Amino acid sequence: MEFAIMFQVLEGGVSEPIKWSKDNLTPDNNIIILDEGSSSLFLWYGANQGLVSRRTALRQAESLKGHGFSVGKSIVGRDIRDLKEIDQRKIGRVLETDELNDELQTLLNKKFKPLDDYTVTFELEAEIPSAVKLVPKSQPERKIAPEPVPEPISKPEPIKKVAIPQPKMIHASEYDTVVETPKVAETIEKPIEKSAPVSVQKQTSFPESELALDIQAKIGFVIIGVLDHYDDIWISKKENGGYSVEHMDGKVCEFSISEGMIKFTSDSFSGISTNVKTEIQKKFVELSKFL
Incomplete structure (x- = not known):
């Protein structure tokens, strides 16, 4: 038997199962629908949800996709393969979103049978197969229990290795002068090994101060210019040292730093209108005059 559960993502990054109903798909909600039938x-991103709440909902969905949801002794959704995101704002505008929404609406319009407060099934016979399904799902949990058994076995192995040098210590007592010299050599090697990570820490501390304060200020000027037009933005640093600014519908701009200056290319603002691009650049130039 295949089950389905609906979740609402709350503020603070918490999701809770709710009663199965298509009425929950509102502009003010982020909703997760787990369907074993289609894996x-x-x-569902509500139209009124901001960027932060959407990314929070995405993290919750990815967690459910990876682990499933425990219902009694069984785990619902353990074999989920696909995560399908539907932005309510893009319905009727983006073909891919419309196709996913049609698939979701088909699922929600199916006749279902509730098994408890939030778990439903779309099959007629629900009670007998459910008991059968709970047994195999609990078996993998029993397989997990024996896994810690080999761990204590690995612990005695170093004890055996420690027992090997003990007879060496007995021989060393017969030739005190011979044994003392290697002991000194060992104590000298240890501080040499410790000095290596110290040098690494110094090296890793240098990149943190690569950007001068005026460059950091200029980066902030670009972001301020973008915020004049977009409320929710996402800023990321690329591997090549450049920066990318995005909003929920796509890229806003990209820029790099070269010789102490912000560098834009012809494609830096390809994702937005020319008017907005001009306003952002104008704001950047005006603020840069204060440096």
Whole structure:
């Protein structure tokens, strides 16, 4: 038997199962629908939800996709493979979103049978197969229990290795002068090994201060210019040292730093209108005059 559960993502990064109903898909909600029948996890972003709440919902959905949800002794959704995101704002505008929404609506319009407060099934016979399904799902949990058994076995192995040098210590007592010299050599090697990570820590501390204060200020000027037009933005640093600014519908701009200056390319603002691009650059130039 295949089950389905609906979750609501609350503030603070918590998701809780709710009663199965398509009425929960509102502009003010982020909803996760777990469907074993299609091995899919649908993530509905309400139109009024901001960037932070959407990313929080995405993390919750990815967690459910990886681990499933425990119902009694069984785990629902353990074999989920696909995560399908549906942005309510893009319905009717983006073909891919429309296709995913049609798939979700087909699922929600199916006749279902509730098994408890939030778990439903779309099959007629629910009670007998459910007991059968709970047994195999609990078996993997029993397989996990024996896994810690080999761990204590590995612990006695170093004890055996420690027992090997003990007879060497007995021989060393017969030739005190011979044994003392290697002991001194060992104590000398240890501080040499410790000095290596100290040098690494010094090396890793230098990149933190690579950017001068005026460069950091200029980066902030770009971001301020973007915030004049977009409320929710996502800023990331690329491997090549450049920066990318995005909003929920796509890229806003990209720029790099070269010789102490902010560098834009012809494609830096390809994802937004020319008017907005001009306003952002104008704001950047105005603020840079204060440096």
